[in-house]
Amino acid sequence: MKHITKSYRQTQKLGEQLAKAILQLPAPSRAVVLCLYGDLGGGKTTFLQGFAKGLGIKQKVLSPTFVIMKRFENFYHIDAYRMKDYKDAKDLGLPEIMKKPENIIAIEWPERIKKILPKNAIKINFKFISNNKRAIIIK
Numbered sequence: 001m002k003h004i005t006k007s008y009r010q011t012q013k014l015g016e017q018l019a020k021a022i023l024q025l026p027a028p029s030r031a032v033v034l035c036l037y038g039d040l041g042g043g044k045t046t047f048l049q050g051f052a053k054g055l056g057i058k059q060k061v062l063s064p065t066f067v068i069m070k071r072f073e074n075f076y077h078i079d080a081y082r083m084k085d086y087k088d089a090k091d092l093g094l095p096e097i098m099k100k101p102e103n104i105i106a107i108e109w110p111e112r113i114k115k116i117l118p119k120n121a122i123k124i125n126f127k128f129i130s131n132n133k134r135a136i137i138i139k
């Protein structure tokens with residue numbers, strides 16, 4: 001589904017709505033994995049701020065650029081921008097994290113670790129249109 005947002009708040013709101021929709025689904029048999037693709041500054045982290053809020057997480061999600069992985073209860077936020085390949089994600093213990101059905105994992109720059117992404121991941125594409133405008137495609 002394609003959405004156009006006209007402010008960072010609208011992007012946060014969209015993330016919040018997706019989280020709430022995911023929580024409504026029957027308990028999954030595998031971890032829910034979100035792959036966030038797209039431009040630098042496209043709004044991936046912004047989207048995840050709303051997403052975490054929708055999951056009921058109180059802490060603020062920040063860009064984990066220098067952290068690579070941050071855990072908030074059963075929600076994991078990964079920024080793979082600085083990863084070389086899937087082996088870096090393996091070293092972080094991502095395969096084990098993805099085995100637990102209660103976990104929800106969001107990955108920015110997932111193309112870096114293609115090899116270990118599950119086939120059923122939710123794919124989200126972010127496109128910069130203008131200063132405050134973004135196209136967000138959820139597949």
Ligand SMILES: Nc1ncnc2c1ncn2[C@@H]1O[C@H](COP(=O)(O)OP(=O)(O)OP(=O)(O)O)[C@@H](O)[C@H]1O
Binds near residue numbers: 005007042063
């Ligand atoms: N419609 C919009 N949606 C999302 N962000 C917007 C929008 N309009 C303006 N912005 C601004 O664009 C920036 C998006 O940055 P954000 O860190 O979310 O991008 P990112 O995709 O995570 O980038 P990176 O690849 O560097 O991690 C923020 O400063 C935000 O305020």
Ligand SMILES: [Mg+2]
Binds near residue numbers: 044045046108
């Ligand atoms: Mg980011």
